[in-house]
Amino acid sequence: xxxxxxxxxxxxxxxxxxxxxxxxxxxxxxxxxxxxxxxxxxxxxxxxxxxxxxxxxxxxxxxxxxxxxxxxxxxxxxxxxxxxxxxxxxxxxxxxxxxxxxxxxxxxxxxxxxxxxxxxxxxxxxxxxxxxxxxxxxxxxxxxxxxxxxxxxxxxxxxxxxxxxxxxxxxxxxxxxxxxxxxxxxxxxxxxxxxxxxxxxxxxxxxxxxxxxxxxxxxxxxxxxxxxxxxxxxxxxxxxxxxxxxxxxxxxxxxxxxxxxxxxxxxxxxxxxxx
Amino acid sequence: xxxxxxxxxxxxxxxxxxxxxxxxxxxxxxxxxxxxxxxxxxxxxxxxxxxxxxxxxxxxxxxxxxxxxxxxxxxxxxxxxxxxxxxxxxxxxxxxxxxxxxxxxxxxxxxxxxxxxxxxxxxxxxxxxxxxxxxxxxxxxxxxxxxxxxxxxxxxxxxxxxxxxxxxxxxxxxxxxxxxxxxxxxxxxxxxxxxxxxxxxxxxxxxxxxxxxxxxxxxxxxxxxxxxxxxxxxxxxxxxxxxxxxxxxxxxxxxxxxxxxxxxxxxxxxxxx
Numbered sequence: 001x002x003x004x005x006x007x008x009x010x011x012x013x014x015x016x017x018x019x020x021x022x023x024x025x026x027x028x029x030x031x032x033x034x035x036x037x038x039x040x041x042x043x044x045x046x047x048x049x050x051x052x053x054x055x056x057x058x059x060x061x062x063x064x065x066x067x068x069x070x071x072x073x074x075x076x077x078x079x080x081x082x083x084x085x086x087x088x089x090x091x092x093x094x095x096x097x098x099x100x101x102x103x104x105x106x107x108x109x110x111x112x113x114x115x116x117x118x119x120x121x122x123x124x125x126x127x128x129x130x131x132x133x134x135x136x137x138x139x140x141x142x143x144x145x146x147x148x149x150x151x152x153x154x155x156x157x158x159x160x161x162x163x164x165x166x167x168x169x170x171x172x173x174x175x176x177x178x179x180x181x182x183x184x185x186x187x188x189x190x191x192x193x194x195x196x197x198x199x200x201x202x203x204x205x206x207x208x209x210x211x212x213x214x215x216x217x218x219x220x221x222x223x224x225x226x227x228x229x230x231x232x233x234x235x236x237x238x239x240x241x242x243x244x245x246x247x248x249x250x251x252x253x254x255x256x257x258x259x260x261x262x263x264x265x266x267x268x269x270x271x272x273x274x275x
Numbered sequence: 276x277x278x279x280x281x282x283x284x285x286x287x288x289x290x291x292x293x294x295x296x297x298x299x300x301x302x303x304x305x306x307x308x309x310x311x312x313x314x315x316x317x318x319x320x321x322x323x324x325x326x327x328x329x330x331x332x333x334x335x336x337x338x339x340x341x342x343x344x345x346x347x348x349x350x351x352x353x354x355x356x357x358x359x360x361x362x363x364x365x366x367x368x369x370x371x372x373x374x375x376x377x378x379x380x381x382x383x384x385x386x387x388x389x390x391x392x393x394x395x396x397x398x399x400x401x402x403x404x405x406x407x408x409x410x411x412x413x414x415x416x417x418x419x420x421x422x423x424x425x426x427x428x429x430x431x432x433x434x435x436x437x438x439x440x441x442x443x444x445x446x447x448x449x450x451x452x453x454x455x456x457x458x459x460x461x462x463x464x465x466x467x468x469x470x471x472x473x474x475x476x477x478x479x480x481x482x483x484x485x486x487x488x489x490x491x492x493x494x495x496x497x498x499x500x501x502x503x504x505x506x507x508x509x510x511x512x513x514x515x516x517x518x519x520x521x522x523x524x525x526x527x528x529x530x531x532x533x534x535x536x537x538x539x540x541x542x543x544x545x546x547x548x
Contacts, residue, residue, distance in 0.1 A: 053363070170369045177337050178383040178434065179359030192373045269414050270372040 013195035052238040060239030072100035081224040086213045089148025097153045101160025126212045152205035159201025163194030199263040281286040291345035308494035316375045320485030321474045327496045329474045335484045362431025362439040370415040377411040383434040405429045421452045493535040500527045
């Protein structure tokens, strides 16, 4: 590798980068503008049909944050409740789905037994489990955790299975030539190689779990963002409904953004391998 | 600097037979009684047409596959699945993409449970030998194909294997890189005192590198010819002597190819040269 060739390649690279940078930043401004206009239009439509104004939404947000609802819970109490339960349910889902996903992906016997079970259960929407879970579990907490588990479990499981199945056979062979045991092959080859898919599954799983929780809270709960939205609708306070919706959306966005950041940081190696 | 002592074990492959299901309920015999030995410190080239079962044979030697019949012994002791006495350079790129160059090289030591300081000392040494200094912290997607091959050599050699198996190790490289790395491969295996079994389908490469060359037939494959390449090193690819070896081997392969094309009757016993 000659240094002259290297330098000219590098400067080419730099020029290209600069060129594409200005191009991207221009089109970015246009895209943001368009997105902004669409959002404003959407708001105008929503405001027209719900007969509310931005002021009303902001006012509801401030009052919910400072005075709270009729039972005295502040907005932050509802947020804490929902985030706490979704975290619990999500952790249970990850702890159960990842090992089972690895087993299905790696061992054909497990795949042939559990694969059909998974395919049979998966088409049932998680929200359809809400009534049954309320019947099964005496405690509201358990039934909500169960609903989140149902929602988050399958995306994590399916992605883990796919990731494990995609492990390059040659990498496993490399480990074997060094005399690696099955547990070392799992730890040093299969899991690192499947990690990108597992992380993506966790991100998707969290999103679905969050949706399921809001739905579950609407049906049987006395606290949480889903409950708040539901009761505000019952009392006909549109501004409060909309501001709670925005808070739910914002939390979902922030969490999945952070998961994506962690994913990118941990999986730097993947960038050169595939998208 | 010698990694391996002077009492290197010999690899002996005895009467290996392997058949695969052919999809029609029957079995296709791939390896039909392969026997040979590799002497201590020897560089043995194994040539054969594509699809003659070279990779299968190497995987059996490495303990990644079990033969239907026959036995592999290292240093006179039979070895089976799960042994870790060989280094293996695979045909396709096999570095772990999530590990840096150094972490890849140290992988075998991690598996055997060496402590960190010993790992670093050994990897520093082998990184110097293969010429990967300054690239230790790069990820595999940041290095070139030739550098990846050097890293794979280092990863295989760091555990001081009894024999290094290379499966078409330089096939996927462009011609210049390939020719350069042939020389580097020889230098590295010499410096580490390694015994090598080098599988190739490239006659030029085998003549340039090997002390001895075995030629395999089409499936069901057997060893059909053996040449001791008695040329001084460093060798000249285009010297009359090298070309003479090439011509003889190419002729054997041509005859073998014709036989394969017109194979309608039963197998004739292989012709030994």
